[in-house]
Every structure is written in C-alpha cells, then in structure tokens.
Amino acid sequence: MAIPKRVTITDVADAAGVATSTVSRALSNPDRVNATTREHILDVAARLGYVPNPSARAMSSGRTHTYALLVPDITNPYFAGAIKGAERAAAAAGKTLVLGDTQESAAKEGELIARLGAAVDGIVVAAPRGTDDDLAAAGAAHRLALINRTLPGVPGVPSVVADYDAGTRQIVDHLVSLGHDELVFLGGPHESWSGARRWAGLRAAASAAGIRARRLGPYLPTLQGGPAAADAALAAGARAIVCHNDMLAIGVLRRLAARGVAVPDAVSVVGFDDMFGADFCQPALTTLAERTEDAGACAIELLLRPPSATGTAVVVPTQLRVRDSTGARS
Amino acid sequence: MAIPKRVTITDVADAAGVATSTVSRALSNPDRVNATTREHILDVAARLGYVPNPSARAMSSGRTHTYALLVPDITNPYFAGAIKGAERAAAAAGKTLVLGDTQESAAKEGELIARLGAAVDGIVVAAPRGTDDDLAAAGAAHRLALINRTLPGVPGVPSVVADYDAGTRQIVDHLVSLGHDELVFLGGPHESWSGARRWAGLRAAASAAGIRARRLGPYLPTLQGGPAAADAALAAGARAIVCHNDMLAIGVLRRLAARGVAVPDAVSVVGFDDMFGADFCQPALTTLAERTEDAGACAIELLLRPPSATGTAVVVPTQLRVRDSTGARS
DNA sequence: GATCACATGGCAATCGTTTGCCGTTTGTTG
DNA sequence: CAACAAACGGCAAACGATTGCCATGTGATC
Numbered sequence: 001m002a003i004p005k006r007v008t009i010t011d012v013a014d015a016a017g018v019a020t021s022t023v024s025r026a027l028s029n030p031d032r033v034n035a036t037t038r039e040h041i042l043d044v045a046a047r048l049g050y051v052p053n054p055s056a057r058a059m060s061s062g063r064t065h066t067y068a069l070l071v072p073d074i075t076n077p078y079f080a081g082a083i084k085g086a087e088r089a090a091a092a093a094g095k096t097l098v099l100g101d102t103q104e105s106a107a108k109e110g111e112l113i114a115r116l117g118a119a120v121d122g123i124v125v126a127a128p129r130g131t132d133d134d135l136a137a138a139g140a141a142h143r144l145a146l147i148n149r150t151l152p153g154v155p156g157v158p159s160v161v162a163d164y165d166a167g168t169r170q171i172v173d174h175l176v177s178l179g180h181d182e183l184v185f186l187g188g189p190h191e192s193w194s195g196a197r198r199w200a201g202l203r204a205a206a207s208a209a210g211i212r213a214r215r216l217g218p219y220l221p222t223l224q225g226g227p228a229a230a231d232a233a234l235a236a237g238a239r240a241i242v243c244h245n246d247m248l249a250i251g252v253l254r255r256l257a258a259r260g261v262a263v264p265d266a267v268s269v270v271g272f273d274d275m276f277g278a279d280f281c282q283p284a285l286t287t288l289a290e291r292t293e294d295a296g297a298c299a300i301e302l303l304l305r306p307p308s309a310t311g312t313a314v315v316v317p318t319q320l321r322v323r324d325s326t327g328a329r330s
Numbered sequence: 331m332a333i334p335k336r337v338t339i340t341d342v343a344d345a346a347g348v349a350t351s352t353v354s355r356a357l358s359n360p361d362r363v364n365a366t367t368r369e370h371i372l373d374v375a376a377r378l379g380y381v382p383n384p385s386a387r388a389m390s391s392g393r394t395h396t397y398a399l400l401v402p403d404i405t406n407p408y409f410a411g412a413i414k415g416a417e418r419a420a421a422a423a424g425k426t427l428v429l430g431d432t433q434e435s436a437a438k439e440g441e442l443i444a445r446l447g448a449a450v451d452g453i454v455v456a457a458p459r460g461t462d463d464d465l466a467a468a469g470a471a472h473r474l475a476l477i478n479r480t481l482p483g484v485p486g487v488p489s490v491v492a493d494y495d496a497g498t499r500q501i502v503d504h505l506v507s508l509g510h511d512e513l514v515f516l517g518g519p520h521e522s523w524s525g526a527r528r529w530a531g532l533r534a535a536a537s538a539a540g541i542r543a544r545r546l547g548p549y550l551p552t553l554q555g556g557p558a559a560a561d562a563a564l565a566a567g568a569r570a571i572v573c574h575n576d577m578l579a580i581g582v583l584r585r586l587a588a589r590g591v592a593v594p595d596a597v598s599v600v601g602f603d604d605m606f607g608a609d610f611c612q613p614a615l616t617t618l619a620e621r622t623e624d625a626g627a628c629a630i631e632l633l634l635r636p637p638s639a640t641g642t643a644v645v646v647p648t649q650l651r652v653r654d655s656t657g658a659r660s
Numbered sequence: 661g662a663t664c665a666c667a668t669g670g671c672a673a674t675c676g677t678t679t680g681c682c683g684t685t686t687g688t689t690g
Numbered sequence: 691c692a693a694c695a696a697a698c699g700g701c702a703a704a705c706g707a708t709t710g711c712c713a714t715g716t717g718a719t720c
Contacts, residue, residue: 006448008706019670024708034668054449055388056706059675064385066428066449074414075623077606080405087404087431096449098396099429101417118336119384119396119426223610250610276407280553280580282612293405338676349700354678364698386676389705 007050016044027052054096066096067303068116068123069296072104077276078245078292082126082147085296093304095121106130110138117142122303124296125149127194143307145299149193150313158302158312160295164194167288167318168201171242171270172209174286174320178268179329180211180240186229186252187217188244195221195244198272202242219248226251234259239267239329246271246278246287253281253325264327274321283324291316337380346374357382384426396426397633398446398453399626402434407606408575408622412456412477415626423634425451436460440468447472452633454626455479457524473637475629479523480643488632488642492620494524497648498531501572501600501618502539504650508598509659510541510570516559516582517547518574525551525574528602532572549578556581564589569597569659576601576608576617583611583655594657604651613654621646 013020018041025032026041033041058064069086071079083099090097100116102109106129113123122143128135132151138144139157146159175183185202188195199215206213216232219225221244230252233241243249249271256263263269263283271278274289295316302312343350348371355362356371363371388394399416401409413429420427430446432439436459443453452473458465462481468474469487476489505513515532518525529545536543546562549555551574560582563571573579579601586593593599593613601608604619625646632642 006706009708010706020707021671021709022669025669028708032668037668051444051448053389053706055385055394056675057708058385059383059389059677059706060708062675062708074417075407075410075606077405077407077410080407080410083429084404084431087429091431096428096446097430098426099413099417100427101414101421114381116426118381254610276405277607277610280584280607280611282610336676339678340676350677351679351701352699354676355699358678362698367698383676386705387678389676389707390678392678392705 006053007048008053009050012041012045012048012050015048016041064119064121065094066098066120067300068098068100068112068120069126069300070100070102070109070112070116070123070128071126072102072129074099074101078247078273079126080276081290081292082296082299085293085298086124086300087296088293089297089300089304093300095300095304097300102129104129106134110134113138113142113144124299124303126296126299129191143303145302147295147299151311155311156307158308158314160298160302160314160316161197162194162290162295163315163318164197164201165204167290167320168198169205169208170318170320171288172202172205172211174322174326175240175268175270176209176211178240178326180268181329182206182212182214182238183240183242184233184236184238185213185215185217186219186233186241186243186248187215188221188225188248189218192221192244194272198244217244219244221245222247223251223254226253227255230255230259233267234261240270240326241267242270242272244272246273246275246285249285249287249325250277250281253283253285257282263325266330268326268329270326278321279323286323286326287321289319289321291318336383337378338383339380342371342375342378342380345378346371394449394451395424396428396450397630398428398430398442398450399456399630400430400432400439400442400446400453400458401456402432402459404429404431406577408577408603409456410606411620411622412626412629415623415628416454416630417626418623419627419630419634423630425630425634427630432459434459436464440464443468443472443474454629454633456626456629457522459521473633475632477625477629481641485641486637488638488644490625490628490632490644490646491527492524492625493645493648494527494531495534497602497618497620497650498528499535499538500648500650502532502535502541504616504652504656505570505598505600506539506541508570508656510598511659512536512542512544512568513570513572514563514566514568515543515545515547516549516563516571516573516578517545518551518555518578519548522551522574524602528574547574549574551575552577553581553584556583557585560585560589563597564591570600570656571597572600572602574602576603576605576615579615579617579655580607580611583613583615587612593655596660598656598659600656608651609653616653616656617651619649619651621648 013023026038100112124145126147128149136154150159151157219229225248271287274287278285343353356368430442454475456477466484480489481487549559555578601617604617608615
C-alpha cells in the first residue's frame with residue numbers, strides 16, 4: 001500500500017515547460033501571467049493531479065490558511081452551533097479549521113493557544129476560561145477572536161457576543177406579560193462571563209419592569225445541578241425560574257416533575273441557549289436562543305479580515321423561543 | 331499590535347552556543363545528545379519561549395503531526411462523541427486535529443479528503459458517504475481510517491465499527507423478554523451503511539429468537555421523519571418499534587404522544603445511538619449505546635500506529651440502555 | 661526609427677527544520 | 691600505550707513553495 005509520491009510544483013513546471021515561479025504565480029497570482037500560459041499550466045497541473053503542499057506554502061508565505069477554534073467542551077451541544085458556523089465560514093473561504101477542546105480548563109486553553117498559535121493564522125476562543133490578562137497576552141502574540149467574552153481596553157482582540165441585554169429584556173417582558181411579578185435566577189459558576197452578563201441583564205430588565213429579581217446559586221450548569229437548584233427555588237417560593245443555561249433548566253424540570261410540581265401551572269421555567277434537545281424535553285423549554293452558528297461564522301470572518309486597530313465587538317441578536325415551560329402566574 | 335517575531339531554532343542555537351542541528355536533536359531525538367547539553371538547550375529554549383514551527387517541521391520530516399476527522403454533520407450530537415474521542419486521542423499523542431464537515435455529501439467528502447490529504451498524516455472518515463470505490467481510491471493516496479463502515483477486500487484501510495450484531499441481539503432479547511413476538515423497523519436512508527447493518531442484525535436476531543421482523547421506510551433520520559414513520563408503524567399494527575436512530579425515535583415518540591398513543595403501554599419504542607437527549611426526552615428512550623467516544627479515539631489510534639498491511643476492523647461493544655420507552659406487550 | 665513602458669517569465673534566495681554524513685573527542689580494550 | 695569504537699556535535703543539503711529582482715520581448719509614443 002505504498003502512498004504514491006506527491007506531485008510537486010517542479011513536476012508541473014517541467015511538464016509544462018516553464019519555471020516553478022511561473023507555475024506558482026499561475027496558481028496564486030493569476031494576473032501576473034499571460035492568460036494562455038496560465039491555461040496551459042492549469043491544464044497540466046490538473047492532469048498531473050497537483051495539490052499544493054500547505055506546509056511548504058506556509059513556510060514561504062507565512063500564512064497557513066488554517067484557523068483554530070477552541071471550545072471548553074466539544075460534546076456540549078451548546079458549542080456545536082459555533083463549531084458548525086466556524087467550519088462553514090472557514091470552508092467557504094477555502095480555509096482549514098482545527099479544533100481544540102480546552103476541557104473547561106484555563107491551563108489547557110493557554111497551552112493550546114501556545115501550541116496552535118504557530119500553526120494557524122488565527123484562533124477563535126469560544127467562552128474563554130482564561131483571565132483577562134491571559135487573553136490579553138495571547139492576543140498580543142497571535143491573532144485572536146473571542147466568542148461571548150470581551151476584553152475591555154485591549155484593542156486588537158475582536159469579539160462576538162450575544163445580545164444578552166435585549167434577550168433578558170425579552171425574558172422579563174414575557175414573564176411580566178404572564179402576570180409574574182418576580183423571578184428567581186438560578187446561577188451557574190461565578191467565573192462564567194456570560195452568566196454574569198445574563199444576571200446583569202435580568203436584573204436591569206427586572207428593575208426597569210418594576211419586578212423583583214433574586215439570584216440563587218451558584219449551581220452546576222449541568223443536569224446534575226438540577227435537583228439542588230430546583231429545591232432551592234421552591235424553598236424560596238419561586239413561581240418564575242430563570243436558569244443559567246438549558247442543561248440546568250432541564251435538570252430543574254426533571255426535579256420538579258419528580259417532586260410533583262406542575263410546569264408551567266405552578267412554576268414557570270426559562271433557560272438560556274436553546275440547546276439541542278430544548279424542544280423535545282418535557283415540557284418543551286422556553287429559552288433564549290443565541291444563534292451560535294452565526295457567532296461561530298462571524299468570529300472566523302473577523303479573523304479573515306485584515307486586523308483592525310480597534311477591537312470590534314460584534315453583537316449577534318438573541319431570540320426568545322416561547323415553548324411550554326412558561327405560563328400564567330398561578 | 332505588532333505580532334512579535336517568532337523565536338526560531340537558530341536563535342536558540344545562537345543563544346546556547348551550539349549548532350541548529352544539535353538543538354533540533356535535543357528536542358526531537360533526546361538520546362542523540364549529551365544529557366548536559368540537552369538540559370542547557372532546553373533551558374535556553376524555554377527562556378526564549380521557543381515553539382517549533384510545525385510547517386517547517388512538516389517540510390523536512392514529511393510528517394505534519396496533524397490528523398483530520400471528517401463527519402457528515404458536525405451539529406449532529408451523534409458525532410459529538412467521536413469528535414471528542416478523536417480530539418482526546420490526538421491531544422494525548424501531541425497531535426493536532428482538524429475537523430471537516432462533509433454536509434452529508436459524497437462530493438464534499440471527496441473534496442475534503444483531497445484538500446486535507448496533503449496537510450495531514452491521516453484522515454478519519456466517520457460514517458463515510460462515498461462509494462467503496464471512492465474510499466478505496468482515497469485509501470490508496472492517503473492514510474485513512476473509517477468509522478462505522480468497512481471496505482471489504484481493501485487492505486490498508488482500517489476501520490472501527492460498532493458491534494451491531496451483539497447490539498441488535500440485545501434489543502431483540504429485551505423485546506422478547508417483554509413478551510413481544512414481532513417488531514417493526516423504521517428504516518433510514520437506503521445508502522446508510524449502518525442502517526443496513528442494523529436491519530441485518532435485527533432480522534438475524536429476530537429469526538434466531540423466532541419472532542417476526544418487518545421493515546418500513548425509508549424515512550428521514552431526523553425529528554421530521556417521525557410523523558410519517560410513526561403513522562406507518564401504527565397502520566401496520568406495530569407494538570414494538572425499532573427506529574433507525576434516536577432522532578427518528580424521538581420524532582416518533584412525539585408523534586405518538588400527539589396521537590394519544592401511550593408509550594410504553596400501547597407501543598414500545600427503541601432507538602439507536604443513545605444520543606444526547608435520549609435520556610431526557612419523554613418518555614426516556616430505550617436505545618442502543620455505541621460508545622462513539624471510544625470509536626473516535628480508536629480510529630485516531632489506528633492511524634497513529636504504523637500502517638498495518640492487513641486492514642483491521644476494530645469492533646467496539648454496544649450496550650442497550652433500557653429506559654422508559656419499552657414495556658410489556660399489551 | 662529611437663525611446664520608453666509594460667507585460668511576461670526565469671533565476672535564485674528564502675522560510676525553519678530535519679537528517680545523512682563526517683570530524684573530533686573521549687573512553688575502553690588488549 | 692596503541693588502536694579502536696562509541697558518543698557527540700557541526701556542516702550542509704534537502705523539503706516545496708513564494709517572491710524580489712532582473713532580463714527579455716512587445717507594442718506604443720514621439
């Protein structure tokens with residue numbers, strides 16, 4: 001099973017009777033050669049099955065045409081959208097996407113950035129776990145773009161964030177329209193940047209709407225966090241519960257069902273993310289959808305653009321998906 | 331925001347007062363240099379923050395230390411496990427994983443193989459969409475490994491497959507023990523290799539157990555396929571339904587619920603994959619789990635190994651997860 | 661008809677690393 | 691103490707592409 005020797009640019013040049021430089025230009029700088037010559041070279045290249053060697057290309061040009069996407073946990077469906085979007089944007093631009101799983105660890109994240117930094121033209125970090133300083137340092141050494149995190153005061157590191165302000169307002173408006181006059185937020189880990197934004201948004205929106213908002217937690221942002229969170233919410237007399245994310249929300253739903261609490265009749269539950277499964281859990285979850293696919297694509301596009309001196313923060317809209325887990329206050 | 335110039339092996343060599351070859355060997359061939367020298371070089375390298383340039387390394391050594399994983403649809407949670415496993419195995423070996431989404435298309439799959447083939451040391455194709463000929467050709471040009479597909483008669487292309495024979499036997503045994511004496515299989519697309527294996531296994535197991543097995547379909551292997559599939563199964567008088575995969579099974583569950591058919595009291599439903607969400611849909615789905623994470627890791631490991639002349643087919647076990655969607659025959 | 665500009669293609673240096681080969685040093689052995 | 695081998699480190703040639711610079715040829719312009 002010998003791997004056939006690869007066809008190099010020299011082979012093409014020889015076969016076409018031109019110099020390698022001409023072949024190179026015919027392929028990557030079409031205006032630089034005569035149309036006839038180019039046709040001929042392209043023909044020969046196609047006939048020989050020539051595929052440029054990316055490493056060699058990277059060596060001389062300095063660009064690898066490869067981008068990296070780092071996520072805290074690949075299996076978390078929340079990130080599947082971002083991965084898909086990034087892959088789509090990269091593929092559309094003829095770029096390659098490499099994927100890294102940081103295992104929710106700031107250390108692993110830093111390691112990956114250092115290791116991949118040399119191999120790619122830019123790195124997208126989704127929901128970064130590192131500190132602002134970590135990220136600023138990384139941003140100084142590599143092209144970086146962030147998803148759901150901003151780096152205030154650090155120019156040159158663009159980011160894409162979900163519009164939590166508008167989103168949380170939608171949540172509050174929805175609950176208010178159902179007759180609720182207070183909500184309980186079941187928070188996730190304190191370090192979570194998006195968690196902080198979600199709570200800040202909820203609090204502001206609640207205050208604007210004249211209803212009360214309380215925060216409990218932190219809880220594990222997973223199914224396993226559900227029981228503790230649900231019990232605490234019930235103990236606090238909650239009628240409207242907003243959860244840090246859908247995983248927790250679904251965990252809460254299960255606990256409520258186990259305890260015989262009717263949703264949405266006795267208690268309303270809202271999640272964040274519109275994660276895969278949010279529509280087929282029982283009852284189907286009302287949740288704030290984030291268009292993570294657009295966010296992923298957008299982050300890659302930010303890196304494809306020439307670096308902008310001023311750090312951009314693209315805001316992607318969010319939408320409340322009203323399903324069956326929210327209802328009129330009892 | 332100038333990207334600082336990267337430290338090269340020459341810088342390290344100069345700073346350490348040795349030749350570049352020595353630095354190179356100190357890093358990648360430790361036994362070839364004196365321990366003292368190596369220590370010194372490693373120190374200097376660390377102090378300077380030297381990171382080897384992967385492209386340059388690839389140029390001279392021919393190995394990129396990068397592997398590709400191609401999946402039909404990144405957002406399909408079924409593949410999340412394989413992605414995670416592959417990433418884990420690659421990271422453990424100090425390798426980089428690049429990800430490709432073939433969008434369920436044989437053409438895109440072929441394109442990606444051709445484009446990435448030059449950039450990686452090996453490619454894992456999960457649930458390949460290409461024909462046997464396509465894959466054999468690709469396998470001749472690149473190191474390839476397949477997940478859930480075999481290439482009979484083509485040596486040199488190893489694969490990892492789920493143990494559907496044992497798995498379907500478990501399903502049938504489970505149904506039989508619940509008093510069922512026939513089952514209806516709601517099939518997915520005809521081209522699906524695993525679909526064919528699943529049906530073949532079910533049929534054989536059913537025949538061995540002395541119960542009847544019928545196949546309906548093909549249906550869309552998605553939530554959207556549910557209504558048509560469920561209606562057909564009901565029309566056929568099914569009491570035990572086995573679905574091509576969990577997505578379809580959940581679609582079927584929803585349709586049954588909508589039609590007021592009690593699960594598992596009136597009808598039992600079984601899926602394949604133990605996909606994310608199978609445990610929190612309503613009722614929780616009995617399904618055959620595939621350990622896709624192990625499969626992904628295993629596929630990468632097959633590529634990490636020196637090429638074996640004889641194509642291997644690693645079989646990873648499957649397990650039936652009995653939940654709430656199956657019950658005694660009514 | 662001389663001059664000039666531009667289009668075109670070739671030469672050769674370069675990117676950062678690996679690795680085959682060779683020279684030197686050092687230690688071992690008879 | 692001579693002879694030899696092993697250990698170690700350096701030189702320089704690859705690897706396959708890009709790209710700055712130069713040489714040539716062509717047509718346009720005065």
